[in-house]
Structures are given as structure tokens and as C-alpha cells.
Amino acid sequence: MTSVDTTIQLLTREQAAGSAANSTCTPELALQPWAFDAGVPNYGPGASMTDVIPTGSPVQGRLPVEYTTASADELDARIRAAKATLGERVVVLGHFYQRDEVVQYADFVGDSFQLANAAKAKPDAEAIVFCGVHFMAETADILSQPSQAVILPNLAAGCSMADMADIDSVEEAWAQLTEIYGTAPDADGRVPVIPVTYMNSSAALKAFCGRNGGIVCTSSNAATVLEWAFERGQRVLFFPDQHLGRNTAKAMGIPIELMPMWNPRKPLGGNSSDELVDAKVVLWHGFCSVHKRFTPAQITKARAEHPGVQVIVHPECPMAVVDAADSAGSTDFIVKAIQAAPAGSTFAIGTEINLVNRLAAEYPQHTIFCLDDVICPCSTMYRIHPGYLAWVLEGLVDGVVHNRIQVAAEVIADSTVALERMLAARPPASTPVADTVR
Numbered sequence: 001m002t003s004v005d006t007t008i009q010l011l012t013r014e015q016a017a018g019s020a021a022n023s024t025c026t027p028e029l030a031l032q033p034w035a036f037d038a039g040v041p042n043y044g045p046g047a048s049m050t051d052v053i054p055t056g057s058p059v060q061g062r063l064p065v066e067y068t069t070a071s072a073d074e075l076d077a078r079i080r081a082a083k084a085t086l087g088e089r090v091v092v093l094g095h096f097y098q099r100d101e102v103v104q105y106a107d108f109v110g111d112s113f114q115l116a117n118a119a120k121a122k123p124d125a126e127a128i129v130f131c132g133v134h135f136m137a138e139t140a141d142i143l144s145q146p147s148q149a150v151i152l153p154n155l156a157a158g159c160s161m162a163d164m165a166d167i168d169s170v171e172e173a174w175a176q177l178t179e180i181y182g183t184a185p186d187a188d189g190r191v192p193v194i195p196v197t198y199m200n201s202s203a204a205l206k207a208f209c210g211r212n213g214g215i216v217c218t219s220s221n222a223a224t225v226l227e228w229a230f231e232r233g234q235r236v237l238f239f240p241d242q243h244l245g246r247n248t249a250k251a252m253g254i255p256i257e258l259m260p261m262w263n264p265r266k267p268l269g270g271n272s273s274d275e276l277v278d279a280k281v282v283l284w285h286g287f288c289s290v291h292k293r294f295t296p297a298q299i300t301k302a303r304a305e306h307p308g309v310q311v312i313v314h315p316e317c318p319m320a321v322v323d324a325a326d327s328a329g330s331t332d333f334i335v336k337a338i339q340a341a342p343a344g345s346t347f348a349i350g351t352e353i354n355l356v357n358r359l360a361a362e363y364p365q366h367t368i369f370c371l372d373d374v375i376c377p378c379s380t381m382y383r384i385h386p387g388y389l390a391w392v393l394e395g396l397v398d399g400v401v402h403n404r405i406q407v408a409a410e411v412i413a414d415s416t417v418a419l420e421r422m423l424a425a426r427p428p429a430s431t432p433v434a435d436t437v438r
Contacts, residue, residue: 003100004354004377011375025049025376033154033383034063043160046379047289051160058134058155060383060403067387072101075386079105082393090396091125092389093118093140095132096331097290097352097381102131102389111331112136112199113218119144127151127396130405131389133159133380137405138203142412142419150405151396153388157380159200161316164286165240167204169264170195174212177237177282180273186234193282194233196225197418198241200288203407205239207414216415216422219315219330222248224427226281237262239284243291247315247322249281256319259283290378291316294350296324298371302348306367312337313350313371321350331355338363353377 011022012030024030028045036044041057043049067075083090083105093115094106103109108118112132119128119140127149130137134152141150174195181192195214197205206216213232217225222244229236238245239262246259258280262269268276269285276282294317302309311325312334322328327337331351338347343365349356350371360368395402407415 004357004375005099005101007357008375023374025374029375029377029382032068032387033156033385034060034068034387036383037154037156038062041156043158043379044156044383046382047293047376048160048379051163051289053158053160054163054166057158057163060154060156060388063387063391067391070387070390072386075390078390079386079393082390082397085397086127086393088124089126090129090393091119091122091127092129092393093131095136095381096335096355096358097378098131098384099354099377099382100358101386102384103354103358105386105389106131111218112139113220114332116140116143119150123148127401129153129389129392131384133157133162134405135159135162135200135202138407139199139206139419141405141407142203142206142415149401151392151401152403152405153392154383154385155403157383159380161240161286161288162201165197165201165205165264165284167202167208170205170208170239170284173237173262173264173269173284174208176268177276180268180276181235190231191233193235193237194229195237195239196229196245197239198222198244199422201240203411203415206418207411210414210417210419214418214421215425216418217244217425218422219244220332221422221425221427222315223252224425225422226252228421228425235280235282237282237284240286241288241316242283242286243288243318243322244315245281245283246319247317247328250319254280261285288316290352290376291350292318293372293374293376294318294321296320298350299324299348302369302371306346306348309346309348310337310341311348311350311371317350325350335359338366338368341366352381354381 008024008029012027026045037060041053041059092106094103094109116139120143123145129151137150137152185191195209195212197209199218260271260275260279261283263285291314299311312327313325315328346367348371353370356370392402
């Protein structure tokens with residue numbers, strides 16, 4: 001299997017020579033992530049490179065030169081030696097979107113929710129090394145034991161979508177909405193509005209939901225969570241991803257005109273009071289830059305070139321893409337759909353390139369390709385590199401904890417409330433509500 005990183009290195013050299021048959025979204029992807037760690041915070045090259053990073057975002061310090069100059073074989077040997085020395089004292093978690101050069105060392109591989117559960121299931125490990133992004137490490141810290149150290153190998157591995165909804169902006173939006181709606185329940189006991197945050201958000205926003213009667217959702221149980229919210233509230237404020245909220249609510253039969261967008265930079269989010277009063281779901285102006293790259297035109301092209309192709313996309317994609325696809329669902333849904341398909345099936349997948357590339361290698365009986373033929377991985381997942389993993393693991397061997405992620409006790413208390421509500425909101429086992437198939 002040729003990894004995404006290896007392919008990027010080859011394509012970049014071919015581009016320089018003027019012979020590349022394919023392309024990447026930026027030649028800077030061929031550089032190692034420590035080239036972007038010093039100085040001003042940034043998401044780095046990749047899908048989020050044009051997103052605005054919030055002031056005060058974490059910056060990764062310089063990685064010692066012994067890790068930046070080590071060969072791939074040397075880093076491999078050092079990582080494996082450190083893991084062998086640490087044994088059960090450490091658990092390494094790898095997200096589906098992580099580069100193959102890192103995910104090969106993971107004890108568990110999955111989406112953010114699955115990995116949070118994996119962290120919770122290892123209460124005896126002294127350290128949890130989370131090869132993902134910042135909000136995932138925060139969630140692991142919330143759900144793990146207080147004595148366990150949760151480590152993010154590169155502090156610059158944030159999430160631009162999660163950063164699009166910050167606690168100050170959400171608190172301000174909440175104040176404006178409650179001024180319009182009031183706080184009194186209706187005749188059925190439903191409060192005017194329930195806050196729902198996607199798992200892809202900061203611990204502060206999960207805590208906000210916990211203390212305001214709200215809940216967290218995943219891409220797998222978003223419909224079940226919205227049903228939970230509508231049993232308790234007249235409408236929902238959904239953040240930070242507008243597309244997951246819109247696609248899920250539309251599949252539940254809620255008209256698009258009753259889903260106004262809330263732009264935190266405008267009074268009343270850019271809406272009139274009447275529009276907000278009529279609303280069923282108020283959508284935050286946030287999105288995933290990886291999934292925003294997919295288009296209906298790509299689907300049309302895939303169908304023309306591959307008759308009989310099954311198009312599966314993530315519900316973080318724009319509504320027009322989800323509508324044009326055959327099915328939409330979480331990363332776990334995508335994996336299971338491919339696992340269950342008869343040999344010889346053809347799939348065009350609308351999600352992050354590392355997962356698609358890995359699925360193509362793991363299921364050679366199928367033809368599997370990414371809808372977007374431009375290789376443009378998640379900028380922040382790509383900030384994790386074997387050099388950082390070797391550094392944090394060897395630090396643990398020496399009794400040093402690098403890059404520990406710690407959530408404040410009061411935030412843990414409130415966010416745990418919202419997360420426990422999420423864990424109780426399970427979709428039917430046979431037909432996941434949020435994973436729509438057409």
C-alpha cells in the first residue's frame with residue numbers, strides 16, 4: 001500500500017519536474033509539520049490552510065533535532081522500543097483520518113467517539129497518547145481517570161471546525177436567543193431552545209450544553225439526539241457544524257426555511273426576530289474544510305466514469321452533496337458499508353483521503369476511490385508525525401510527560417453531564433437513524 005504521505009512526496013517531486021498526473025492542494029504538504037510549528041499559530045497546509053485560526057491557539061514548541069533528522073526506519077525502531085518498554089502503562093489511540101505512518105502504532109483505531117470510549121476502557125493505563133486533534137484529547141481527558149495523563153503529540157493539531165464556535169460567541173448567541181424566546185416552557189413542558197453541540201467541539205462548549213439542558217451528538221446519533229432535544233425543547237441551537245445539523249434535520253422532515261443560519265459576527269446572527277421565532281433548528285455558521293471540498297459535480301463525474309458506483313459521503317458534506325449521494329453516514333457507517341458489500345463493488349467515498357486510501361488497501365476485492373481527486377488531507381490531523389510520537393513515548397520512558405491535555409474540573413463536571421446524555425441517546429441498532437440510505 002502506498003500511503004497518502006508517500007504519494008504526496010512523489011507527486012510534489014513530479015510537479016516540480018512538470019510531469020505530475022495528479023495534484024495536491026499545496027506543495028507544502030511535502031514538508032514535515034515541524035516546519036510550521038514555530039511562530040504564529042496556523043493550521044498548516046491541507047484542507048484548512050485558508051481558515052482563520054483563533055488568537056491564542058496552541059503552538060507546538062520545537063521538536064528536538066534528533067527527531068526531526070531521524071530516518072523513518074530509526075523512528076520506527078524507537079517508537080516500537082518505547083512501546084515495548086512501556087507495555088500496558090500506555091495506550092496509543094489513532095483516528096481514522098490519521099496518516100498511515102502514525103496509525104500503524106495505534107492500539108485502537110476509530111472515530112472520535114470510538115476512541116473516547118477506548119480511552120475510557122483502559123483505566124489502568126498511566127498515559128493515553130491520542131493521535132488525533134485537540135478536542136478529541138480533551139474528551140478523552142474528561143472520560144478517563146483523573147490519574148491518567150492524556151497526551152497530544154503535537155499541540156498544533158487543532159480543528160478549524162471546532163474553532164468556528166468559541167464559548168464567548170456561543171454565550172452571546174444564547175443571550176440574544178433567550179431574550180427573544182424567554183425561558184418559560186410551553187404547555188407541554190418544553191423549554192424554548194435546547195443547545196446541541198457536535199462531538200467536534202471544545203470541552204467548554206460541551207460544558208455549556210451540560211449546564212443549559214443540552215447534549216452532545218456524534219455523526220452516528222445526530223438524529224436520535226435531535227429527537228431527544230425536541231422532546232424537551234421547542235427548537236434547537238446546533239453548533240458548530242451547519243452541514244451535519246442541516247442534513248440531519250432535513251432527513252427528519254424539517255423544512256430548510258425553518259433552519260436559519262447564525263453568523264456570530266452579525267446581530268441576531270444575521271436574522272430577524274420573526275425568523276428566529278419560527279425556527280426549528282438554528283444552525284451555527286461552521287463547517288469542516290475537508291468535507292466542504294466535495295461537490296455534486298464530482299459525483300456526476302464518478303457516475304459517468306464508473307457505472308454502478310455506490311457513492312457514500314459523510315454528513316458533514318454540504319446538503320447538495322448528501323442529496324446527490326446514494327448514502328450518507330459517519331466514518332464507522334462508511335467502513336461497515338464497505339465491509340458488508342459483495343466482492344467487486346465500486347465505491348466513491350466523500351471523506352478524508354487517509355481513510356479512503358486505507359479502505360482501498362484493506363478491501364482489494366472492491367474498487368474504492370475518493371470523490372475528490374486532488375489529494376488534500378485534514379491539515380491538523382497531518383500535524384501528527386512519527387517524530388512527535390517517538391518524542392512523547394520516549395519522554396514517558398524517561399518519566400517525562402510532554403503535551404499533557406488537562407480540562408479544568410468545573411468544565412469536566414458540566415461536560416460529563418452532556419456526554420452522558422449523548423451516551424444514553426442510542427440510535428436503533430438495526431437502522432442507525434443518522435445514517436441515511438437512499
